[in-house]
Amino acid sequence: MKVSIDGRSGGADGYAHWVDAWSDDYGLAERVDACLIGGRMYPGYEQYWTAIAEHPTTPLPMTGKPAHADEKKWSAFASKTPHYVLSSTLKDVAWPTTRFVRSLDAVRELQAQPGKAIYAMGGAMLIGTLLEAELLDELHLITYPVLAGPGASPFDHLRGTHAARLLFSRQIGEGRVHQAYQL
Template sequence: MRKLISGMKISLDGRMEGPDGYADWVTAWSEDYGLTPHIDACLLGAGMYPGYEQYWTAMQNAPNEPMPMTGELPTDEEVEWAKLIPGMPHYVLSSTLKSALWPNTRFLRSIDEIAELKREPGKDIYLVGGAQITSTLINAGLVDEVHLIVHPLLAGGGKGLFDRVDGRHALRLIDAKPVNGALVHLSYSFAE
């Protein structure tokens, strides 16, 4: 069975967004978890998909110009990810969204469809986010691994990645390593 692997960049206090609604401490939104060789699809929630599509489409169209959403030039890693993802199937869990600019996007209407997707042949699936879908799928027992890049910052408010997770979930450490001197990449699997 394919694994569903969540990858998120968070503050030390577990926030994926600060009080202003944005993770201004993240300098690049590339896939920095080492998942690319192991995945062949991305899964997102309805709240995150429109911004994701807008961000990466802008980068594909003008990779050498500042991003309209951030005013920053894309990193080399972001440009590489932007080249890779248009050909990768994207699944969006949504009961309301009906159209997408990317032709390789399919809408899933229920959690049961995600369970079915995991049973299909293929590589693992990258759960890009956001917080609501991540919590929902952890609560449903569908997330196999969580990869976090932890920034040395206490955001002091904002949206927490695990705010909506129900109950207690035991995790097993897969790996922990420093990234760029200040960040930490933590990888966990859910304990059986």
């Protein structure tokens, strides 16, 4: 997840205005063959990446800026990679590679299937739920040098302590830090 110093993945309006590109800065694309995303985040995600795929030079609906070169690469990856949406309320998706999972047990079943890792993309509620259910093996954070104040955080609703082992921490430019933890 891309977070602020104070652990927010979105501001008071739900959007992380401090993030300049929504590409895969984690280097995980080679390690995964499916993505998991929360039902609240999915509609905007689908809209954003579809806009890049269909009109790569047009300003994007959420940012008003053209897609970053790395976002164009992620768009190509996302369009061919199976996506699973954890939601009990969403009924329709436009992407043909997207399916719904309706419970954490269904997520466990996905994890048990052979293949590469599943990339749990967000949003904050999904990541918090997966942390609480002990369904994440690794947590990757790109911390931006900003204090966001009120807003969404994947850690707001954790009920207990969750131990993590630092795998690495490295500066990636413009004051951002990529940290990876084994859970």
